Amino acid sequence: MNIIIIEDEKPSARRLQRMLTALDFEANTMLHSVEESIEWFQNNEHPDLIFLDIQLSDGLSFEIFEAIDIKSAVIFTTAYDEYALQAFKLNSIDYLLKPIDEDDLKNAIDKFKGRNPQKQDVTLNFEDIKKLLVNPIEREYKKRFSVKVGQHIKLIPIEDIECVYSENKGTYLFTTDKRNYLLDLTLDQLEDELEPQVFFRVNRKFFININAIKDIISYTNSRLKIILKHYDEEDIIVARERVKDFKNWLD
Incomplete structure (x- = not known):
């Protein structure tokens, strides 16, 4: 299975890579920005699965999908609050909250492996999700x-x-x-x-x-x-x- 990681924080990308290796999966490609990812997808065969951070150093990762027609399955890796991500479920997307837990990662991989291969993996309503991120559900922080x-x-x-x-x-x-x-x-x-x-x-x-x-x-x-x-x-x-x-x- 061909897996890539798109994550702007290199220590986080390497940690996820090690966690995948422990589960007997290899992610040999790591990308760190929107610009780098678009260039890579233009010149390489698209992977089976993408682990995708939402906020990259040069913009939202959704810009990659707006520029390139990607049919790969996607698992988001994000620090956004769980309640602000319910729309992702409606779009058949899985996500992992940072810091990523090993059991959650294994469950996400199992869900990917058990999907219906005849069903299109990615049906993203980018505009709805971006609106959700710009106007997220209000949350409480430490006082x-x-x-x-x-x-x-x-x-x-x-x-x-x-x-x-x-x-x-x-x-x-x-x-x-x-x-x-x-x-x-x-x-x-x-x-x-x-x-x-x-x-x-x-x-x-x-x-x-x-x-x-x-x-x-x-x-x-x-x-x-x-x-x-x-x-x-x-x-x-x-x-x-x-x-x-x-x-x-x-x-």
């Missing part, structure tokens, strides 16, 4: 975190958090009073918990609060260096592949 401090439980409001970072396999909050607090969540799990208008993941290690930014400085290899109001324990660098999205987020 505070509870952390353990000795024998006590401390509540930390979101507005008091300058950044969230990972270090030595732990995840920490850094607050405006220059304190660090250990969380029992990973950064991947926080993707759906932090309000995207306030927090941005600048690289694999850091989420930053837009209200905590003191300065933004040009850095080597077309990257950016972020100076926060209080955090100064190490440099915070916007990954090169995230710079465009970061600038859009600032606006």
Whole structure:
């Protein structure tokens, strides 16, 4: 079976590739943008199955299907809330919420293998889905975190958090009073918990609060260096592949 992965975050693409390999499936092609994907489909035999991220670095992945007549089966990999994805079910699409769970991946593969081969795999109503993404169902994000401090439980409001970072396999909050607090969540799990208008993941290690930014400085290899109001324990660098999205987020 020919499988490809379209995902703009290369670590996520490699993780999905490893998970597929563990299930005895190979995804030997990984694409990372709308432009790259369109060019690839124009010059290669289309696969049996596509694992497709919705938001790519240069636009929505639906633009690929608008440019190329693709009949491959599609499984979306997305961080969008489950309730905002009900329209996908109506279009016979399966999806996996990030971070992807191994059992969910296996179930999606089993569903693909058990489909009716005589039935057209992809019947996408792109306009309806794009409208849903532009005007998603309102959802609640974290207003505070509870952390353990000795024998006590401390509540930390979101507005008091300058950044969230990972270090030595732990995840920490850094607050405006220059304190660090250990969380029992990973950064991947926080993707759906932090309000995207306030927090941005600048690289694999850091989420930053837009209200905590003191300065933004040009850095080597077309990257950016972020100076926060209080955090100064190490440099915070916007990954090169995230710079465009970061600038859009600032606006």
